[in-house]
Amino acid sequence: MNHEARAPQGALEIRKQLIESSLQGRHRAERVFRAIGLAAVIMGLGFVALLFTTILSKGLPAFWQATLTTEVYFDPAVIKVDARPTPSVGESPQQFRDRDVVWLNRLGMVNWNRIVEDTLIAHLPEAAEKRPLVRTLLTSGERFKLRDMVAADPGLIGQRVQVALLADANVDVWLKGNIDRSLADSQQQLKPEVRAWADELKARGVIRNSFSTSFFVNPDSRSSLASAGLGGAFIGTLYMMGIVIFLSVPIGVMSALYLEEFAPRNRFTDLIEVNINNLAAVPSIIFGLLGAAVFINWLHMPLSAPLVGGLVLSLMTLPTVIIATRSALQAIPASIRQAALGIGASKMQTIFHHVLPLAMPGILTGAIIGVAQAIGETAPLLLIGMSAFVATLPGTPLDQSAALPVQIYLWQGNELRNFFEARTSAAIIVLLALMLSLNACAIWLRKKFEKRW
Amino acid sequence: MSNTVLIAGLLILTALAYQFGLTRSRAMANGPVRMHSRPGYYGLLVALWCGLPALAVWLAWFVFEAPIVEYLVLGQIQAETAGLNSQQTMVLLRRITSIAAGIGVSDTPAAYELAAAETMARLWATSRMAQIGLMAALAMGGLMWALRRLSPSLRARNHVEKVLSAMFVVCSTIAILTTVGIVFSMFGEAMKFFSFVHPVDFFFGLNWNPRFSTVGTGAQGDFGLIPLLWGTLMISGIALLVAVPLGLMSAIFMAEYAPGWFRATAKPVLEVLAGIPTIVYGFFALVTVGPFFHEVGQVLGMEIRATSALTAGVVMGIMIVPFMSSLSDDIITQVPRMMRDGSLALGATKSETIRKVVLPAALPGIVGAFLLAASRAIGETMIVVLAAGNSPVLHANPFEAVSTVTVTIVNQLTGDTDFASPQSLVAFALGLTLFVITLGLNVFALYIVRKYREQYD
CATH class of the missing domain: 1.20.5 (Single alpha-helices involved in coiled-coils or other helix-helix interfaces)
Incomplete structure (x- = not known):
């Protein structure tokens, strides 16, 4: 046992x-x-x-650029123009404008390169023999800056003024050390003299690395790479953002209201629902094809216009807004609706006076996130022609324009790699800052107005 | 008068109409009879009567004016345009338009062009006058009529609400119209393409070499879809190989193991990845990940190109991680508490519970998430444009450059090609293919996810 x-x-x-x-x-x-x-x-x-x-x-x-701060002498011997015309008595505005245009044209003919060269030679007397070469220290667009200064204030002629001028893109690369300094002359973008001058001016403090505001305000440029800026793209993106907010938010909210509050449950509304869920998952490039076929090819809307881009992005954002609005509406307890209906409000009044205001934070959060997504979209914009090079700032949504993501795409492909890699990253920082601040806005809204029922 | 001015004028008139209606109904409210609705509704009703019909006219003009004018102008010069194809006709129309607008053309225009331009200018002027006249008449007429009808017994609120709910319906059909627009535009243009290239050559062709020839020169090049589709599948496959384990494991960790504070900070940070534009990922792949892989390859003695299927796939995988993880997170937390408790009570460890109980229960939902992630990877464009190297050749080496359907769409439509050539039209055939594939994946995935939700609701 x-x-x-x-x-x-x-x-x-x-x-x-x-x-x-x-x-x-x-x-x-x-x-x-x-x-x-x-x-x-x-x-x-x-x-x-x-x-x-x-x-x-x-x-x-890249937000800091090699900049030459120097005294410029607006030599009257070079700038040989009369005084700027003033309106005379008995002259129509058109006639005055014509005379003014003639004057501006003459100002444009001035040998501004000579002014630039003289300015540089004042610092580098040994360069007097090599005028065309010394000019390449500065980016070529800077002579127009001098012209515009004189056009704005003809009194400058004959005076010496302190001006900050942007150095050439290659000079910037050289001074920042973004190119191997030990490379042979044949592989360097800059002539040996120019490199020596650049180093000398840098050592003397004439060329300094200063914060570049032109990066934020200038349009894109191909002839004067150092002065290529994000201004045009930024305005284009703002226009598109405005159009997306203006179109997709009201339309999205209204369709969500219909689907959530009014629609009977039948085949048709089921179809709409399935549809919206699908559209939210359709690749963005398909929307670009839609834009190219319908807006550009069929309706003959202008290429590269923020209006068309905004329309395409609105269609793309619509499902996001609808889905967000619907879940915000679903979160409102039925008792609110019943109370309003109970004291005699009509269905519309219930919605507009009670449900919608309470759902607003949720709707806005969803809408802002949708808009933030839309402004980062690149592929559909490429298909409606926004990859075109645009050297002006757009005045209206119908003008040709770039957009921030497209600008990033264009810059990353630029041949002058060691200058534009940094510039592209800087553009990305601007885009991300814009998107993150929108998202922060959305989170703040949600935190501030969120209600638990 | 430009469209902006016209619309602004109409808006001002509508605002005035609202004020008229408001004042009139307020005056009436002082009378003996009780009003049916509050004054604001009367104002709105008058404004709607004033604004809506005129707006409809404006829209009709906006859509139909240009085609009708062009049709009439072309009708006049039928003899001269008989031999032209659609592209040449477009060019001619543009010339005529610039003559009519007073901009002029670089060379001397022919007599018939001048005559056509004159007709066009006349038609534009007439149509503008007619539009403005009609809009003004309708706006004023509507305003007067509505004001005259105002009476205490008018059920203004009901009328306004009816208009509003009609607007709601119209808005919700826009989503349908978008889909219809996508399908029709894609299908129409793809059909034009198939009139140049036989569908069999397109869908089963093994070569992609669209020579950029002008229309009618005969040599069309090869438009075989297979190399592009293969590239797409290869990159998507690599992306999913990265995204699915990473996304699933982080979802499991977040849902089952992570303490509250960790979850609260890590989840939003991971979701930042989802909000970053794809062009940024593309750039990142191009300047950081690609060169890194290239160097790794050199160390290992392998030939890895900086722009390759591997680079694009891995970066795309990173992009999809938050998408995959937040979807799976939702699904895992939906598995009922009881099932976990049962398993734990029998003595299983937490990981055994997850692997043997939670995951099998969540499997359908996870498959749905996987399919949605796959559809995303297939439709992704910018990463691939920048980082895949664009070489439409059929090969199985992930370290080599490939091309995808989306990249080719961008390439074919952003060049300087004529919109009516097969080289451009092929983009729509590719788009249609892409749309059908992603639609199939989405519908199937949404169906699975929905079914799964019902299972535990």
Whole structure:
């Protein structure tokens, strides 16, 4: 008996040992599984960190550009123009404008290069023999800056003025060390003299690395790379943002109201629902094809116009707004509606006086996130011709224009890689800053007005 | 008078109409009879009567004016345009339009062009006058009529609400119209393409080499879809290989293990990845990830191109991670508590519970998430444009450059090609293919996810 009683005892012991030894393995598996999960999250976070550090470290230096601060002598011997015309008595505005245009044309004919050269030679007397070469220190667009200064104030002729002029893109690259200084002359973009001059002016403090406002206000440029800016693209994006807000928010809210509050449950509304869910997942490039076929080819709307871009992006954002609005409406408790209906409000009054105001924070959050997504979209804009090079600031939504993401696309393809890589990153920083501030806005709205029912 | 001025004028008139209606009904409210609605509704009703019909006229003109004028002008010069194809006719019309607008053309216009331009200018002027006249008459007429009808017994609120609900219906059909527009435009242009290239040559062709020839020179080049589709699948496959394990594991960690504070900070940071524009990922792939892979390849003694299927796929995978993880997170948290408790009570460890109970229960939803992620990867454009190297050749080496359907759409439509040539039209055939594939994936995925939700609701 004793013996029999002990046997299960021994089996129990063995089983316990078995379980304990397997438990170790199982707990190890548990720890490994957990570690894999943590590693996945950390990898994700690491990518975010890597992406942002890469972009910031590449882009931030581009906000500062090599700039030559110098005294410019507006030599009357070179700028040989009469006084700017003033309106005379008995002259129609048109006649005056014509005379003014003639004067401006004459001003444009002035040898501005000579002014630029003289300015530089004042610092570098040894360069007097090599006038065409010394000119290349500055980016070619800067002579128009001098012209515009005189056009704005003809009194400058004959005076000496302190002006900040942008150095050439290659000079900027050279001074920032973005090119290998030990490369042979044949592989350098700049002539040896120009490199020496640039170093000398930098050492003397004439060329300094200063914050470039022209980056934010200038339009794109191909002839004067250092003065290419984001201004045009930024305005284009703002126009499109305005159009998207103006179109997709009201239309989206109204269709969500219909689907959520009025629509009977039938085939038609089911179709609309399936449709909206699908549209939200259709690739953005398909919307670009739609825009190219309908707006450009069929309706003959202008190419590259923010209006068309805005329309395409609105169609794209619409499903996002509708889905967000619907979930905001669903979150409003039925008791609110019943109370309003109970004291005699019509259905419309219930919605406009009670439901919609309460759902507003949720709707706005969804709409802002949708708009932020839309302004970062590139592919559909390329298909409606916005990849065109536009060297002017758009005045109206119908003018040719670029957009921030398209500008990024265009700049990353520029041949002058070591200048434009930084500039592209800087443009990305601007775009991300715009998007993140929109998102922050949305989060703030949600935090401030969020109600738990 | 430009359209902006016209619309602004109409808006001002509508605002005035609202004021008239408001004042009139307020005056009436002082009378003996009780009003049916509040004064604002009477104002709105008058404004609607004033604004809507005129707006409809403006819209009709906006859509139909140009085609009708062009049709009439072309009708006049039928003899001269008999031999022209659609492209040449467009050029001619543009010339005539610039003559009519007083801009002129670089060479001396022919007599018939001048005559046509004159007709066009006359037609434009007439149509403008007619439009303004009609709009003014309708706006004023509507305003007067509505003001005269104002009476305490007029059920203004009901009328206004009816108009509003009609507007709601119109707005919600815009979503349908978009889909219809996509399908029709894509289908129409694709059909034009198939009149140049046989569908079999397109869908089963193994070569992609669209020579940029002008229309009618005969040599069309090869338009085989297979290399592009293969590139798309290869990149999407790599992307999913990266995104699915990463996304799923981080979703499991977030949903089952992470303490509240960690979840609250890590989740929004991960979701930042979802909000970053794809062009930024493309640039990142081009300047950082691509060169990195190239160097790794050199260390390992392999030939890895900087712009390759691998680069594009990996970066695209990173892009999809938050999408995959937030979808799976939702699905995992939807698995009922009871199932977990049952498993834990039987002595299973947490990871065993997750692997043997939670994941199988969540499987349909996760498959749905996977399909949605796949549809995203297939339709992704900018990363691939920048980082895949654009070489439409059929090969199975992920370290080599490939091309995809989306890249080709961009390339074919952003060049200086004529819109009616097969080289441009092929973009729509490719778009149609892409649309059908992603639509199929989406519908199937949404169906699965919906079914799954019902299972535990």
